[in-house]
Amino acid sequence: MAFNHLLDRIIFPPCCYLCSRLLSGQVRSHLRNICPQCLSSLPFRPKSNLPPPDDMPVLLEEERAPWKFGKISVQAIFYYEGAIREAILRLKFSGCTEYGRLLGALTGSVLKDRLRKSGSWPAGIVPIPLSEARLLRRGYNQADLLAKHLSEEIGVEVFPMVRRIKDTERQSEMHSREERQNNVNGAFELNPDFPVEAFRGREIILIDDVLTSGFTMQACAKPLQQAGLNLLGLAAASGSMNKRL
Numbered sequence: 217m218a219f220n221h222l223l224d225r226i227i228f229p230p231c232c233y234l235c236s237r238l239l240s241g242q243v244r245s246h247l248r249n250i251c252p253q254c255l256s257s258l259p260f261r262p263k264s265n266l267p268p269p270d271d272m273p274v275l276l277e278e279e280r281a282p283w284k285f286g287k288i289s290v291q292a293i294f295y296y297e298g299a300i301r302e303a304i305l306r307l308k309f310s311g312c313t314e315y316g317r318l319l320g321a322l323t324g325s326v327l328k329d330r331l332r333k334s335g336s337w338p339a340g341i342v343p344i345p346l347s348e349a350r351l352l353r354r355g356y357n358q359a360d361l362l363a364k365h366l367s368e369e370i371g372v373e374v375f376p377m378v379r380r381i382k383d384t385e386r387q388s389e390m391h392s393r394e395e396r397q398n399n400v401n402g403a404f405e406l407n408p409d410f411p412v413e414a415f416r417g418r419e420i421i422l423i424d425d426v427l428t429s430g431f432t433m434q435a436c437a438k439p440l441q442q443a444g445l446n447l448l449g450l451a452a453a454s455g456s457m458n459k460r461l
């Protein structure tokens with residue numbers, strides 16, 4: 217072990233990202249900074265015909281994923297609750313960007329297994345862009361971080377294919393489904409500086425942190441679908457175990 221690395225481990229011993237329990241080096245590298253106890257209690261969404269990777273807990277029951285939102289198929293890896301909800305909130309509102317790595321790697325780990333079993337591999341990853349005002353306030357787009365670490369996990373490149381052209385209100389502040397839909401309608405367009413046409417007919421992953429009504433995903437997918445791309449919507453989390461979508 218290099219001296220710097222050794223020193224690093226003495227001064228900053230590896231701890232679980234979720235409960236701060238001390239980790240052994242082996243567990244740390246294999247399970248991405250989460251202790252076995254936290255890993256086994258993560259709120260994984262079940263998926264009927266696609267079992268989880270070997271190091272993930274057994275899924276609980278069947279469900280109808282991927283869902284269809286308009287013309288886009290969407291899947292979420294976790295329920296938006298427990299440690300995952302906490303991690304997403306810290307990522308979005310407390311500046312804890314390391315949770316982007318954690319969530320991206322976990323999401324990628326499950327997705328990779330599903331992709332292997334399906335036999336088809338996407339040609340690119342596109343993060344849903346944040347509004348300019350929110351990007352300035354937060355300093356980063358959490359979907360960019362998820363995309364970056366998902367990319368490292370599944371070996372697929374991230375491309376800036378779309379841009380946001382409308383500063384929308386927070387979807388969570390909208391009161392009805394209609395308001396949510398209208399809020400994001402026409403909010404995205406193709407990035408004129410990117411050769412999107414080169415991806416015509418190929419499958420692209422469109423990623424966001426949380427999926428609620430699905431309208432943002434749908435609005436962002438629209439220009440890409442109009443350009444002839446096949447999209448798979450992916451969210452780190454969605455819904456809760458008790459309140460299904």
Ligand SMILES: [Zn+2]
Pocket residue numbers: 232233234235236237250251252253254255
């Ligand atoms: Zn833990």
